[in-house]
Amino acid sequence: MCRxxxxxxxxxxxxxxxxxxLIRTIRTARTQAEEREMIQKECAxxxxxxxxxxxxxxCRNVAKLLYMHMLGYPAHFGQLECLKLxxxxxxxxxxxxxxxxxxxxxxxxxxxxxxxxxxxxDLNHSTQYVQGLALxxxxxxxxxxMCRDLAGEVEKLLKTSNSYLRKKAAxxxxxxxxxxxELMEMFLPATKNLLNEKNHGVLxxxxxxxxxxxxxxxxMLAHFRKLVPQLVRILKNLIMSGYSPEHDVSGISDPxxxxxxLRLLRMLGRNDDDSSEAMNDILAQVATNxxxxxxxxxxxxxxxVLTIMDxxxxxxxxxxxxxxxxxxxxxxxxxxxxxALTSLLKTVQTDHNAVQRHRSTIVDCLKDLDxxxxxxxMELSFALVNGNNIRGMMKELLYFxxxxxxxxxxxxxxxxxxxxxxxxxxxxWHIDTIMKVLTTAGSYVRDDAVPNLIQxxxxxxxxxxxxxxxxxxxVLEDISQQPLVQVGAWCMGEYGDLLVSGQCEEEEPIQVTExxxxxxxxxxxxxxxxxxxxxxxxxxxxxxxxxxxxxNVNRIKKIMSVYGxxxxxxxxxxxxxxxxxxxxxxHMRSALLERMPIMEKxxxxxxxxxxxxxxxxxxxxxxxxxxxxxxxxxxxxxLLDLLGGSDVTSVIRTVPPSKPNTVGGELLDLLGGxxxxG
Amino acid sequence: MKYCERKIKRNTIYLSSEVTNMIxxxxxxxxxxxxxxxxxxxxxxxxxxxxxxxxxxxxxxxxTKDQCSFVEYKDIKxxxxxxAALFVVIGIDDAENELAVYELIHNFVEVLDKYFSRxxxxxxxxxxxxVHIILDEMILNGRVVETNKSRILVPLLALDKxxxx
Numbered sequence: 001m002c003r004x005x006x007x008x009x010x011x012x013x014x015x016x017x018x019x020x021x022l023i024r025t026i027r028t029a030r031t032q033a034e035e036r037e038m039i040q041k042e043c044a045x046x047x048x049x050x051x052x053x054x055x056x057x058x059c060r061n062v063a064k065l066l067y068m069h070m071l072g073y074p075a076h077f078g079q080l081e082c083l084k085l086x087x088x089x090x091x092x093x094x095x096x097x098x099x100x101x102x103x104x105x106x107x108x109x110x111x112x113x114x115x116x117x118x119x120x121x122d123l124n125h126s127t128q129y130v131q132g133l134a135l136x137x138x139x140x141x142x143x144x145x146m147c148r149d150l151a152g153e154v155e156k157l158l159k160t161s162n163s164y165l166r167k168k169a170a171x172x173x174x175x176x177x178x179x180x181x182e183l184m185e186m187f188l189p190a191t192k193n194l195l196n197e198k199n200h201g202v203l204x205x206x207x208x209x210x211x212x213x214x215x216x217x218x219x220m221l222a223h224f225r226k227l228v229p230q231l232v233r234i235l236k237n238l239i240m241s242g243y244s245p246e247h248d249v250s251g252i253s254d255p256x257x258x259x260x261x262l263r264l265l266r267m268l269g270r271n272d273d274d275s276s277e278a279m280n281d282i283l284a285q286v287a288t289n290x291x292x293x294x295x296x297x298x299x300x301x302x303x304x305v306l307t308i309m310d311x312x313x314x315x316x317x318x319x320x321x322x323x324x325x326x327x328x329x330x331x332x333x334x335x336x337x338x339x340a341l342t343s344l345l346k347t348v349q350t351d352h353n354a355v356q357r358h359r360s361t362i363v364d365c366l367k368d369l370d371x372x373x374x375x376x377x378m379e380l381s382f383a384l385v386n387g388n389n390i391r392g393m394m395k396e397l398l399y400f401x402x403x404x405x406x407x408x409x410x411x412x413x414x415x416x417x418x419x420x421x422x423x424x425x426x427x428x429w430h431i432d433t434i435m436k437v438l439t440t441a442g443s444y445v446r447d448d449a450v451p452n453l454i455q456x457x458x459x460x461x462x463x464x465x466x467x468x469x470x471x472x473x474x475v476l477e478d479i480s481q482q483p484l485v486q487v488g489a490w491c492m493g494e495y496g497d498l499l500v501s502g503q504c505e506e507e508e509p510i511q512v513t514e515x516x517x518x519x520x521x522x523x524x525x526x527x528x529x530x531x532x533x534x535x536x537x538x539x540x541x542x543x544x545x546x547x548x549x550x551x552n553v554n555r556i557k558k559i560m561s562v563y564g565x566x567x568x569x570x571x572x573x574x575x576x577x578x579x580x581x582x583x584x585x586x587h588m589r590s591a592l593l594e595r596m597p598i599m600e601k602x603x604x605x606x607x608x609x610x611x612x613x614x615x616x617x618x619x620x621x622x623x624x625x626x627x628x629x630x631x632x633x634x635x636x637x638x639l640l641d642l643l644g645g646s647d648v649t650s651v652i653r654t655v656p657p658s659k660p661n662t663v664g665g666e667l668l669d670l671l672g673g674x675x676x677x678g
Numbered sequence: 679m680k681y682c683e684r685k686i687k688r689n690t691i692y693l694s695s696e697v698t699n700m701i702x703x704x705x706x707x708x709x710x711x712x713x714x715x716x717x718x719x720x721x722x723x724x725x726x727x728x729x730x731x732x733x734x735x736x737x738x739x740x741x742t743k744d745q746c747s748f749v750e751y752k753d754i755k756x757x758x759x760x761x762a763a764l765f766v767v768i769g770i771d772d773a774e775n776e777l778a779v780y781e782l783i784h785n786f787v788e789v790l791d792k793y794f795s796r797x798x799x800x801x802x803x804x805x806x807x808x809v810h811i812i813l814d815e816m817i818l819n820g821r822v823v824e825t826n827k828s829r830i831l832v833p834l835l836a837l838d839k840x841x842x843x
Contacts, residue, residue: 020804063807070716070806072728091840099810106721129833139819140719164832171818201824208821211699246826249781256785256825259778299777306775334746339777372746 016049017042019063026071039068050081058085059093062100069103079104079111086118094122094130098137107143116146123153131157132168139172147176151183158190163199170194170205174212181216188220195230200247200254203234207260214267225268228275232282235261239289250294262286262303269311276312283308287320295335298328302339309347322347322354329361334370341365341376348383359384363393366400378408382415390423394433402440409444413437417449427460431467439474442481450483454490455599465504468495472512475520480529486537489524492517493541494596497548514549518542522559532568539563539571543578547593557582700820701779702754702769703730704813706802709763711735714802715809719820734767748776759783764799782825786816789827793834808834 085097328340563575
């Protein structure tokens with residue numbers, strides 16, 4: 001009818017298609033490109049329809065726009081249209097308008113503020129459904145300004161007797177409180193008789209509101225503690241009441257409300273003896289009377305267990321809770337096992353012994369096929385490791401490391417290292433364990449493991465021969481795992497003489513010649529699989545062997561001169577400096593390349609102490625030393641002048657005398673009370 | 679902090695506003711990866727949404743019937759349930775009771791069943807606005823409002839009567 005007034009030269013647009021038609025059309029598209037084309041065409045017609053300010057079909061167009069938005073296409077040009085729909089008087093228009101607002105708008109768009117007035121009017125509308133729409137939208141995407149303006153209206157609706165509105169107002173209030181925490185006090189009077197409601201919907205949302213208020217403010221928490229008896233009564237009624245068709249889910253009366261109340265009780269009973277005592281009975285009742293055959297019952301039991309563990313419950317109740325968790329662990333249903341493992345992880349610190357009893361079941365869960373369960377079982381296993389069960393647990397964990405997916409390997413390896421560090425029964429066991437980790441998951445090990453391991457090996461003096469032998473054998477087999485190879489190269493450089501002399505006491509010594517060791521290290525240097533860091537390790541190791549091996553020094557000199565022109569800058573620098581050591585400072589070489597001293601134990605596991613020795617320490621140390629090189633070179637020059645050395649062109653990496661270590665100390669001692677502050 | 683201790687501390691229940699205790703999103707996805715319904719209770723850009731939806735399909739689809747219904751994805755937990763060719767996926771944070779959310783999914787499907795009488799995927803597709811109304815009656819801003827099936831359907835039935843007359 002209204003179209004008769006349009007100018008005749010305007011092309012008459014056909015009525016926009018319904019949403020159903022659009023969906024049917026899109027379904028016929030066979031490729032993504034076809035679908036995109038259809039949607040673009042429809043978008044264009046919707047846009048022109050919007051430009052025409054067509055009131056009749058706006059609702060339909062926005063509905064289509066929302067559908068396209070769901071599929072992932074941009075729909076921002078519909079935002080203003082949503083506002084126009086909200087302002088309309090028709091319920092169908094308002095409905096789509098508010099839905100559009102919830103889906104398309106959020107507080108980051110400036111447009112949303114225009115809604116405030118409309119929502120205010122609708123909150124006072126005569127029809128409850130319109131009021132409900134407004135509450136829903138405000139509760140979903142209201143910004144802090146909107147909430148501040150409209151909080152009074154929400155509070156009024158919270159006190160109404162209409163249960164349909166009251167429940168929505170309660171959740172809207174939750175949102176307001178989250179956005180504007182200062183307004184919490186405003187809602188306090190309205191909460192007075194919220195729990196007296198019979199309507200479960202209102203009860204449910206009221207409990208959520210109370211929970212939110214208690215979470216935000218400790219004062220509110222103290223204030224609401226007096227509600228504990230009332231909550232206990234409501235819960236009791238729920239359990240004791242017979243079958244009620246309204247709220248029944250698989251034979252249990254309103255489990256959602258039960259779970260909510262249990263959670264609020266948990267919050268109120270935490271750190272408070274009186275409240276906890278008031279709850280003890282009802283918790284025991286719920287724990288024993290709930291049906292466990294269906295998932296519903298288990299959901300309630302799960303919440304109950306969490307509550308019992310969190311409040312100051314008596315020990316009998318705690319034992320009951322752990323037993324329930326133990327039963328869950330043996331259940332066939334994977335969901336329940338997962339939930340049990342999660343709760344045990346939460347309680348393992350407080351009730352460690354009780355959880356230890358279930359250790360074997362937990363370790364069995366490591367072999368489960370399900371990824372979620374495996375992850376939980378792994379975390380829990382690490383939490384349960386202690387001095388008594390370390391050997392058994394480590395066997396299982398190493399087995400798990402071997403078989404698990406790559407996503408777990410890094411975490412598992414780190415966990416094993418930490419556990420081994422804390423509870424290792426003997427040094428040999430510790431080194432064996434670390435070796436196993438390096439060989440099974442060597443490429444997933446974290447970067448800081450290599451220096452840590454090196455430090456550990458240095459400090460276990462009696463194990464040097466055993467360690468280097470094992471590492472030699474491992475490197476012979478496989479040179480692709482970088483952390484293993486790096487540690488191996490370092491050890492071979494340090495303890496090569498022990499390896500060759502066959503001094504190992506712990507196990508059968510193997511016959512290795514100096515040439516064989518040199519061969520391995522040279523292979524590492526030349527292999528494509530070695531990272532440049534590994535090559536650095538290998539080069540330094542070869543250099544160290546020049547003082548430990550009696551023959552083959554010429555071979556080492558040759559390698560150094562070859563790598564003196566290497567493309568890799570790091571290797572080149574090292575080789576050049578080692579060459580200088582051979583040529584000009586041969587008398588200092590043995591002192592410089594002595595055995596590493598015992599390093600201090602570092603508590604935070606970082607490599608702070610690893611760079612005390614100035615010479616030949618890998619990567620992390622380089623920048624530090626390079627920066628100290630200029631000042632110490634002056635000192636070195638002074639030193640060498642005194643010794644009658646000739647012109648020095650290369651910078652020697654001498655030990656910075658400020659660091660307390662034996663090598664530098666020995667040099668200084670040699671030269672007496674020389675002033676090196678030059 | 680040591681690895682084990684760090685992990686345990688993260689699982690302790692905090693009394694602070696970090697724990698939002700809410701549903702982050704609600705998705706209905708079919709086996710081919712087509713989204714049938716999506717509702718986000720936290721603002722998320724549209725390209726992030728599509729990435730998230732693709733990832734969720736990748737995670738949930740290959741799982742078998744006897745595997746756990748809870749999947750950990752970045753910092754949220756996915757609770758999913760399969761009905762014929764349709765997956766209902768809810769994203770929650772650490773503090774929610776997973777088993778209760780699992781029941782909530784079933785409750786939602788039962789409501790749909792009641793309204794559409796033996797609901798199928800096409801019903802949801804062609805009546806998307808009505809499904810949104812039902813969802814809004816059940817979940818507001820990520821928290822559960824009502825679980826009683828008849829009460830949830832009251833506004834929708836009233837609306838239907840209005841449009842008929």
